[in-house]
Amino acid sequence: MTLPILYSFRRCPYAMRARLALLASGTVCALREVVLSAKPQALRDASPKATVPVLVLPDGTVLEQSLDIMRWALARHDPHGWLAPDGCTPAAMDALIADHDDRFKPALDRFKYPERHPAADGTPADPQAARAAVAVFLARLESRLAAQPWLGGRHAALADAAIAPFVRQCAAVDPAWFAAQPWPRLQAWLAAFVASPRFLQAMVRHPAWVPGAETVVFG
Numbered sequence: 076m077t078l079p080i081l082y083s084f085r086r087c088p089y090a091m092r093a094r095l096a097l098l099a100s101g102t103v104c105a106l107r108e109v110v111l112s113a114k115p116q117a118l119r120d121a122s123p124k125a126t127v128p129v130l131v132l133p134d135g136t137v138l139e140q141s142l143d144i145m146r147w148a149l150a151r152h153d154p155h156g157w158l159a160p161d162g163c164t165p166a167a168m169d170a171l172i173a174d175h176d177d178r179f180k181p182a183l184d185r186f187k188y189p190e191r192h193p194a195a196d197g198t199p200a201d202p203q204a205a206r207a208a209v210a211v212f213l214a215r216l217e218s219r220l221a222a223q224p225w226l227g228g229r230h231a232a233l234a235d236a237a238i239a240p241f242v243r244q245c246a247a248v249d250p251a252w253f254a255a256q257p258w259p260r261l262q263a264w265l266a267a268f269v270a271s272p273r274f275l276q277a278m279v280r281h282p283a284w285v286p287g288a289e290t291v292v293f294g
Contacts, residue, residue, distance in 0.1 A: 077133045078103060078104050078105045078133070078290075078292070079102070079104040079105070079130055079131065079132050079133060080104065080105045080107060080121075080130070080131040081093065081094070081097065081104045081105065081106050081107065081128060081129070081130050081144075081293060082107050082109050082115075082117075082118045082121070082122075082127050082128060082129040082130075082131075083106060083107065083108060083109065083127050083128050084108065084109050084111055084127045084128075085108065085278065085280060085281070087127050087128070088240035088241045088243070088244050089126075089127065089128060089141040089240075090127045090128040090141070091240040091274075091277060091278075092128075092141040092142070092144075092145055092236060092237050092240060093128040093130065093141050093144040093145060093148075094128075094277040094293070095145075095236040095240075095273060095274065095277050096144065096145035096146075096148045096149055096157070096233075096236060097144070097148050097293065097294050098273050098276060098277055098294055099148075099149070099153075099154075099155055099157060099236070099273065100148040100149050100151055100152045100153060100154075101152050101154070101294065102148045102151065102152070102294055103292060103293070103294040104130070104292075104293050104294060105290045105291065105292065105293070106281060106284075106291040106292070106293035107284035107291070108281045108282065108283050108284050108291070109127055109283070109284065110283045111127075115284065115285070115286070117286065121137050122137055122139045124139060126139075128141055128144055130144045130147070141237075142172070142237065145233060145236070145237065146158075146233075149233070155230065155231065156230060156232065157227070157231065157232050157233045157236065158232075158233060159232070160226075160227030160228050160232040160233070160234070161227070161228035161229050161230065162222075162223040162225070162226075162227055162228020162229065162232075163227070163228065168226075168227060168232060168233060168234045171226065171234050171238075172233070172234055172237045172238065174212070175212065175237070175238050175241065178208075178212060179208075179209065179212040179213075179241065180241060182205050182208035182209045182212070183205075183209055183241060183244065183245050183248075185200035185201075185202065185204075185205035185208075186202050186205035186206050186208075186209050186245070186248055187244070187245075187248045189201070189202045189205065206249075206252070209245060210256070213242070213245070213256070213258060213261060214258070216238070216242070216258075216261050216264075217257075217258040217259075217260055217261045220260035220261055220264055221260055224264075225264070226238065226264075235264075235268065239264075239265060239268040239269075239274075242261070242265055243265060243268070243269060246265060
C-alpha cells in the first residue's frame with residue numbers, strides 16, 4: 076500500500092493544522108515524526124527548507140505549507156464542511172486566516188521568544204508590546220465568537236483548525252494573563268477545541284522516525 080508521507084513534529088502548531096485536516100478528511104498517511112535538532116535526510120531531500128509539516132504524495136508531489144496540506148486534504152473529502160463556513164464567506168474566512176498568519180503569529184513569536192526577535196538596535200523585543208498586539212487579534216476573535224459558536228459559524232471550519240493551535244500556544248505563554256482577560260467565549264472555544272477527540276487524536280505521541288522504522292499509519 077502506497078500512502079502519502081507526512082513529516083511532522085507533535086508540538087508544532089503548523090503541523091497540528093495539517094494533522095487536524097488529514098484526520099477531518101479521513102486521509103490516511105504514513106507519519107514520520109521529526110526531531111528538529113536532527114532532521115532526517117529524507118525530509119531535506121523532499122523539501123530543502125526542511126521545516127514541518129511536509130506532505131509527500133504518492134506521485135511525488137510535495138506540499139510544503141500547512142494550509143496547502145489542509146486544503147488538499149479537504150478538497151478530497153470534507154465531510155464536516157470545513158471549506159464551507161456558514162457564518163461568513165470562504166473569502167472572509169481566508170482573510171481571517173491570512174490576518175492571523177501575517178499579524179498575530181509574528182506578534183506571538185515576539186511575545187513568546189523576545190530574545191529571538193530583537194529590535195533594530197539589537198535589543199530583545201518588548202514582550203509587553205507584543206502581548207498588546209496579540210490581545211488585539213484575540214479580542215477580535217472574542218467579538219466574532221459572541222455572535223456564533225465557532226469562527227466559521229454554527230460549525231467548526233478551516234479557520235478554527237488553522238487558528239486554534241496558535242491560540243493554544245499563546246495561552247500557554249502566560250496562562251494567568253490569558254485566563255484573566257475578558258474573553259470568556261474565546262476561552263471556552265479553546266477549551267472545547269483542546270478537549271475534542273480529533274485534537275486528542277492529533278496529539279498522540281509517536282517515536283521519532285528513522286529510516287527502516289516500522290510505518291506509523293496516521294488517520
